[in-house]
Amino acid sequence: MSTSSPLTRRAIFSQAWPIMLGQASVPLVGIVDTAVIGRTGDATALAGVALGATIITLVFWTFGFLRMGMTGLTAQAQGSGDRAEVEALLLRALAIGLGLGFILLAASWPIREAALAVMSGTPPVDAEASGYMQGRFIGAPAALAVYAINGWLLGLGRTREALALQIAMNLANIGLDVWFVWGMGLSAFGVGLGTACAELIALALGLLIVARVAGAGVLAIVSRTPRRLLTDRARLTKLFAVNRDIMIRTVALLILFTWFANSGARLGAATLAANHVLLQFVSFAAFILDAFAFTAEERVGSAYGRGDRDRFLRAIRLTGEFSLLSGAALAVCFLLLGGPLIDFLTTDAQVRDTARAFLPYAALIPLIGMPSYMMDGVFIGTTRGRALRNAGVAATAIYIGIDLLLRPYDNTGVWIAMTASYLLRAGGLALYFPGLLKDIRQSEAKTPV
Numbered sequence: 001m002s003t004s005s006p007l008t009r010r011a012i013f014s015q016a017w018p019i020m021l022g023q024a025s026v027p028l029v030g031i032v033d034t035a036v037i038g039r040t041g042d043a044t045a046l047a048g049v050a051l052g053a054t055i056i057t058l059v060f061w062t063f064g065f066l067r068m069g070m071t072g073l074t075a076q077a078q079g080s081g082d083r084a085e086v087e088a089l090l091l092r093a094l095a096i097g098l099g100l101g102f103i104l105l106a107a108s109w110p111i112r113e114a115a116l117a118v119m120s121g122t123p124p125v126d127a128e129a130s131g132y133m134q135g136r137f138i139g140a141p142a143a144l145a146v147y148a149i150n151g152w153l154l155g156l157g158r159t160r161e162a163l164a165l166q167i168a169m170n171l172a173n174i175g176l177d178v179w180f181v182w183g184m185g186l187s188a189f190g191v192g193l194g195t196a197c198a199e200l201i202a203l204a205l206g207l208l209i210v211a212r213v214a215g216a217g218v219l220a221i222v223s224r225t226p227r228r229l230l231t232d233r234a235r236l237t238k239l240f241a242v243n244r245d246i247m248i249r250t251v252a253l254l255i256l257f258t259w260f261a262n263s264g265a266r267l268g269a270a271t272l273a274a275n276h277v278l279l280q281f282v283s284f285a286a287f288i289l290d291a292f293a294f295t296a297e298e299r300v301g302s303a304y305g306r307g308d309r310d311r312f313l314r315a316i317r318l319t320g321e322f323s324l325l326s327g328a329a330l331a332v333c334f335l336l337l338g339g340p341l342i343d344f345l346t347t348d349a350q351v352r353d354t355a356r357a358f359l360p361y362a363a364l365i366p367l368i369g370m371p372s373y374m375m376d377g378v379f380i381g382t383t384r385g386r387a388l389r390n391a392g393v394a395a396t397a398i399y400i401g402i403d404l405l406l407r408p409y410d411n412t413g414v415w416i417a418m419t420a421s422y423l424l425r426a427g428g429l430a431l432y433f434p435g436l437l438k439d440i441r442q443s444e445a446k447t448p449v
Contacts, residue, residue, distance in 0.1 A: 060136075061250055105138060129188070143196075248392070256395070261275070
């Protein structure tokens with residue numbers, strides 16, 4: 001496992017590149033979704049997918065703690081040599097993910113109606129968004145269970161297995177979207193349904209990967225895991241405390257992105273669609289930078305579990321170097337290649353012109369946003385949910401205030417507020433870093449030599 005491998009730049013990159021490829025394929029699916037609808041020339045359908053995707057992201061990623069909390073907790077359990085807890089964490093997360101997913105599926109209609117009621121879309125856009133969401137909710141149980149499996153694999157440093165799972169799901173998603181939209185004419189509903197079917201395929205594959213990594217299938221793991229371990233009060237309390245704080249933090253950040261989408265919707269369908277096109281650039285950058293943040297989660301979490309301060313600091317430094325270089329390279333690429341990519345994603349002239357006008361803001365985000373992704377990785381790896389929660393809530397509240405102040409500047413104000421939000425998140429977490437160093441120093445002093 002990576003917990004005992006040398007902590008070198010080569011080792012960091014070897015662990016990060018599978019995550020990078022897998023993560024890069026996620027926004028590529030969003031790009032394909034946008035292109036499949038955008039090249040039909042229907043700006044209303046494209047705006048509907050943009051609005052629906054924003055709402056679904058808000059709803060589903062409310063439970064993103066199944067990925068983030070699992071990575072940190074699994075890395076720490078692996079670092080301390082507690083194999084039984086590693087397997088128990090997987091079982092707990094799968095049970096929680098499937099249970100919450102079926103609840104979402106059962107409540108999908110009122111969630112759709114309530115969400116659209118508070119957004120600023122027009123009736124035609126709302127109709128397309130509702131169709132997209134209807135399709136996506138079908139895959140809710142599988143989607144949340146896959147979050148848990150991905151978090152577990154990343155916590156173990158099994159990035160190649162996580163890559164295989166991500167690539168398989170995304171290829172299925174792309175193929176099904178093209179078939180449902182261009183082949184069957186299902187429009188926005190087809191995009192949502194294609195993603196849901198891909199998530200079901202990914203769950204089946206994910207369970208096979210778990211069996212390979214653990215040396216036994218999920219049912220065998222259940223049978224060999226002591227019930228007292230699964231229901232241990234102290235471990236459950238820690239699990240729910242970490243997940244509660246990460247959930248609040250995730251909701252805060254999702255509200256931020258939902259507010260951003262709603263600000264675009266307020267300015268019309270063309271602006272909403274253009275901002276959605278540019279968000280594909282932002283998403284692509286986020287998932288590339290997350291490759292090193294996820295690597296930091298596992299490496300930092302493992303060092304923290306072992307009480308190894310030197311390894312902890314080295315993990316932060318090495319992953320930070322790669323993250324900074326990647327952020328700068330992405331910013332340059334977006335400035336140079338953004339125009340042709342925008343033209344590929346949409347054929348609507350007004351959407352193209354608006355997206356090109358605000359491309360520099362989207363290009364700036366990878367560079368100024370890099371510290372926020374890295375700090376997320378450090379604090380998720382050490383399961384510092386309270387710091388993540390407080391920084392996320394504060395950043396969102398200040399962002400909304402900035403956006404309201406800049407309303408007279410229309411979409412320029414919308415993008416200035418968005419770029420500022422990344423600096424706010426990183427700054428908030430930086431305030432907690434001295435306390436984190438103090439804790440690992442104390443933990444190191446207590447660790448037997």
